Amino acid sequence: MNIPITVTVNGEVHQCEVEPRKLLAQFLREDLSLTGTHIGCDTSGCGACTVLVDGVAVKSCTLLAAQADGTEVKTIEGVASNGTLHPLQEGFREKHGLQCGFCTPGIIMTAMDLLEQNPDPSDAEIRHSLEGNFCRCTGYENIVKAIRYAAEKMR
Amino acid sequence: MAALIGKSVKRVEDKRFITGHGRYTDDIVLPRMCFAALVRSPHAHAEIRGIDTADAKAADGVVGVFTGQDIHKDEVIGVPTGWQVDFKNGDTMKEPPYPVLADGKVRYAGNAVAVVVAETAGQAKDAAELVSVDYNVLPAVTDLAEAIKDGAPQLFDDVPNNVPFDWELGDKAKTDAAFSAAEHVTTLEFTNQRLIANAIEPRCSIGEYAEATEQYTLYTTSQNPHVTRLLMCAFVLGIPEHKVRVVSPDVGGGFGSKIPHYIEEVLVVWCAKQVGRPVKWTAERSESFVADAQGREHVTRAELALTKDGTITGLRVNTLAGLGAYLSTFGPCVPTYLHGTLLQGLYTTPAIHIDLTAVFTTTTPVDAYRGAGRPEATYLIERVVDQAAHELNLDPAELRSKNFIPPFDGVNEPGYQTQVALQYDSGNYEKVLRRAMEMVDYASLRKEQEAARAEGRYFGIGISTYIEACGIAPSAVVGALGARAGLYESAGVRVEPTGKVSVFVGSHAQGQGHETTFSQVVADRLGIEMADVEIVHGDTGSVPFGMGTYGSRSLAVGGSAIVKSVDKIIAKGTKIAAHLLEAGEQDLEFADGKWTVKGTDKSLAFGDVSLAAYVPHNYPEGLEPGLDETSFYDPANFTFPYGAHIAVVEVDMDTGKIELKRFIACDDVGNVVNPMVVEGQIHGGIAQGVGQALLEGAIYDEGAQLLTASYMDYAMPRADDFPIFETDRTETPCPHNDLGVKGVGEAGTIGSTAAVSNALIDALWCLGVRHVEMPFTPERVWQAIQDAKSA
Numbered sequence: 048m049n050i051p052i053t054v055t056v057n058g059e060v061h062q063c064e065v066e067p068r069k070l071l072a073q074f075l076r077e078d079l080s081l082t083g084t085h086i087g088c089d090t091s092g093c094g095a096c097t098v099l100v101d102g103v104a105v106k107s108c109t110l111l112a113a114q115a116d117g118t119e120v121k122t123i124e125g126v127a128s129n130g131t132l133h134p135l136q137e138g139f140r141e142k143h144g145l146q147c148g149f150c151t152p153g154i155i156m157t158a159m160d161l162l163e164q165n166p167d168p169s170d171a172e173i174r175h176s177l178e179g180n181f182c183r184c185t186g187y188e189n190i191v192k193a194i195r196y197a198a199e200k201m202r
Numbered sequence: 203m204a205a206l207i208g209k210s211v212k213r214v215e216d217k218r219f220i221t222g223h224g225r226y227t228d229d230i231v232l233p234r235m236c237f238a239a240l241v242r243s244p245h246a247h248a249e250i251r252g253i254d255t256a257d258a259k260a261a262d263g264v265v266g267v268f269t270g271q272d273i274h275k276d277e278v279i280g281v282p283t284g285w286q287v288d289f290k291n292g293d294t295m296k297e298p299p300y301p302v303l304a305d306g307k308v309r310y311a312g313n314a315v316a317v318v319v320a321e322t323a324g325q326a327k328d329a330a331e332l333v334s335v336d337y338n339v340l341p342a343v344t345d346l347a348e349a350i351k352d353g354a355p356q357l358f359d360d361v362p363n364n365v366p367f368d369w370e371l372g373d374k375a376k377t378d379a380a381f382s383a384a385e386h387v388t389t390l391e392f393t394n395q396r397l398i399a400n401a402i403e404p405r406c407s408i409g410e411y412a413e414a415t416e417q418y419t420l421y422t423t424s425q426n427p428h429v430t431r432l433l434m435c436a437f438v439l440g441i442p443e444h445k446v447r448v449v450s451p452d453v454g455g456g457f458g459s460k461i462p463h464y465i466e467e468v469l470v471v472w473c474a475k476q477v478g479r480p481v482k483w484t485a486e487r488s489e490s491f492v493a494d495a496q497g498r499e500h501v502t503r504a505e506l507a508l509t510k511d512g513t514i515t516g517l518r519v520n521t522l523a524g525l526g527a528y529l530s531t532f533g534p535c536v537p538t539y540l541h542g543t544l545l546q547g548l549y550t551t552p553a554i555h556i557d558l559t560a561v562f563t564t565t566t567p568v569d570a571y572r573g574a575g576r577p578e579a580t581y582l583i584e585r586v587v588d589q590a591a592h593e594l595n596l597d598p599a600e601l602r603s604k605n606f607i608p609p610f611d612g613v614n615e616p617g618y619q620t621q622v623a624l625q626y627d628s629g630n631y632e633k634v635l636r637r638a639m640e641m642v643d644y645a646s647l648r649k650e651q652e653a654a655r656a657e658g659r660y661f662g663i664g665i666s667t668y669i670e671a672c673g674i675a676p677s678a679v680v681g682a683l684g685a686r687a688g689l690y691e692s693a694g695v696r697v698e699p700t701g702k703v704s705v706f707v708g709s710h711a712q713g714q715g716h717e718t719t720f721s722q723v724v725a726d727r728l729g730i731e732m733a734d735v736e737i738v739h740g741d742t743g744s745v746p747f748g749m750g751t752y753g754s755r756s757l758a759v760g761g762s763a764i765v766k767s768v769d770k771i772i773a774k775g776t777k778i779a780a781h782l783l784e785a786g787e788q789d790l791e792f793a794d795g796k797w798t799v800k801g802t803d804k805s806l807a808f809g810d811v812s813l814a815a816y817v818p819h820n821y822p823e824g825l826e827p828g829l830d831e832t833s834f835y836d837p838a839n840f841t842f843p844y845g846a847h848i849a850v851v852e853v854d855m856d857t858g859k860i861e862l863k864r865f866i867a868c869d870d871v872g873n874v875v876n877p878m879v880v881e882g883q884i885h886g887g888i889a890q891g892v893g894q895a896l897l898e899g900a901i902y903d904e905g906a907q908l909l910t911a912s913y914m915d916y917a918m919p920r921a922d923d924f925p926i927f928e929t930d931r932t933e934t935p936c937p938h939n940d941l942g943v944k945g946v947g948e949a950g951t952i953g954s955t956a957a958v959s960n961a962l963i964d965a966l967w968c969l970g971v972r973h974v975e976m977p978f979t980p981e982r983v984w985q986a987i988q989d990a991k992s993a
Contacts, residue, residue, distance in 0.1 A: 066324070068324065076229075080231075081222070082222070082225075082226075082228075082229035083221070083222020083223065083224070084222070085226070085402075085403070085454070086228070086404075087402045087403065087404065087454075087487065088404075088487035088912075088913055089486045089487050089488060089912075090487065090488075090912050090913050090914055092487070092912065092913025092914065092918075093402055093487070093913060095402055122222065123220075123221065123222030124221065124222040124223075126221070126222075127221055132220070132221075136220040136221065139216065139220050140212055140213065140216040140217070140220060141212065143212075143213065143878050143879070143881075143882045145216060145219055145220065145713075146455075146713030146714070146715070146882060146886060147401075147402070147403070147452075147453065147454045147455040147712055147713030148215070148216075148218075148219025148220075148224045148452065148454070148713065149224070149226065149401075149402045149403040149454030149455060150402045150454075151219050151220060152220075152222050155220065171922070173921070174920075174921040174922040174924075175921075175922055177920065177921035177922070178920055178921070178922065180921075181400075181402055181913070181918050181920070182402070182921075183399075183400055183401060183402050183455050183457065183886070183889075183890070183918075184455055184713045184882075184886045185882060185885055185886050185889075186885035186886045186887075186888055186889035186919075186924060186927065186950075187889065187920075187921040187924060188885050188924070188926060188927055189882060189885065190921065191921065
């Protein structure tokens, strides 16, 4: 028995019916074709699927789509506005904060949450905030620089 | 037009990745696509008495269920290995088939037994649970030394003692003589533990078959689409290569684990034909852990012969190399020709011998993982050299300097012929070590270390100097060594009529930034804007036959192929320009994107010449129209990047926890096209090398169950495990390619592991700690301290 849900994703309202076991990550990718949210593991370990749910960074493989009923979700596709990159996106390009790009959307969403709570994080605070996100390519240093770049730009 | 080579140009591929518009294999949705789920063996070693698929076939949404009997009756044997290493006595390598689906026996936990295809991925997984397999469980074997003993569980009837081949390299008699005459011998026994690559993008493959045209398409997460196509067509499915297109779109990290041709690639293609619909398989992470080829796993005894004053006179190595349950694509090559051949290191060691035995165990197959053999060689040499310095009470830096091969540029001075087959291209090894020591302020740090000890604080300084063979490789050389492929690279450069340039490369990025660096090379050489160059890769339907990206080869080999094609374009363009300018070819010069008659202001722009090539109304007689050239570049030699890494660690004596306080890397990767990209590669490499030392390891229990099969259990490096990496470079050009480049993809990983290990031992040597096995978990370090104290 499918469950009816209403979810606002990147400002657009979606009324859908979803399988009870469908994860939010699968819903975004399969039902809405928002493939920028990536799935990297099945244990909420890697953070590649991180999105904002009502402004809070959430691993979208940890949440059932049905649980997202009535929420506002922001994915990587909704981060730039009218073709202008968000300072975080800019920072990742400026500071070479990505290589293969697979973990990048999740890390940008995690960092959005961090900067919302802490507009001037230290390097240690940035590194701590990334505990739940794996990057296998960069060694993290340029990711830290990218987030710091954005923090400075947003202040 | 400013020079582009050597500039930290921002990456052109980034925009799609930071906006969520990358296109990875799992993002692809085809009309009428259905989904595959694999039934994998829960046992490491078992006979299959029977498989009951009736319930699965009757389950909701199921389109088809297939077992080994279904696929192997079509004369499908199994996935082949790409390298043949014969026994020391000349006997042929034992090469048991690696079936696509188990052939009556499973040999590792995760071995595929059946495949279920259904309307949705969920339905396929549900139905896979309903496949009932009757196993007769057999004893498992994971320990390499146990596996080769008489009476050990045998994986294959025709591979006695589980040894598919043994191998040696170097002069045994000379080496034994060096040891007989040695004033000092340092001996180390250690394990280079098994690792799991853990690209964050799980593997994914989609097969498609169009009956009307008899064409197959495979979308797959591969570092080398043409190699996959060749192996699958010619050696597994027996389908015509020209009717098969393999597409590997954006790849979310590879690190070697996306080189092998995997059984899942075969399955989706074969299933697509059976069910008449596209079939997609995407690995869950728990599948990646057991079904992606793993890396390393050496058990080694290394002996170093020296004079009392620290001159190295010999190196003798005995290694057991774990290959897992089957021979993977590069499996036999990694511990032999990518490991034994690097045992010269940076030293003038006059006698070297390695004796290696390859071993099957009931575990996941082993193949290349970042560095592939070279990290194992570096760890071996640098641990034993450092150990010798401690034993002889010499400074580890001074012992290294004393034994370094003197500087040579490979042009005025010849390359350096090693004792283990390779000839190094160029290098100044002392210079990188001196620079790294300057960066860390070595002399002051040693004093600080002494002072700290007086306060009961234990920190250590660990040095590792390394060399690696990249730019693989001269085809004739590797062919003589057992490779079943050539290792050239291809590139096509098509100048469009309007002067825009499409470049079709056989290399295939998994995050390396080829679209940027290759564009820099092309735009720089043609004197045009980077925005006017498009790099096309990862599609056998559009690029010339290419060997792919691994072994840090893309710029040195693939980039050289691009340069060859660009030079052909310039040569043909010169003919056209000479005709149009009514001048002799020798009177023209090509610079800044135009041909100019020397000493005049008469010139023709690149775009004018390209237009003339496609609208050849006024055109040189006998010259073909068009401006489109393809080249294959087969390198003259390997390239040999090198460097010096220094780690500073502090040990918490109460808990055994190690803090990596500083990490310094001075690398020489030859000329550099994009310093930003190069530094990024070094950073990522260091993280993986340090990860091996401090955190990572694949652990199997006695029943050969992988205990570290999730991110709760396999310790992946996280952002707060690292300090800032302090990096610098020297640049010694490669003398045998036009760009003078050597390759950087693996350098960080190869050099860094031993630096951390040596730092730990340096911290604790004074307490009597002589060796700790990786990874250095607090428990292990604490135990080593206690053992040393009580000894």
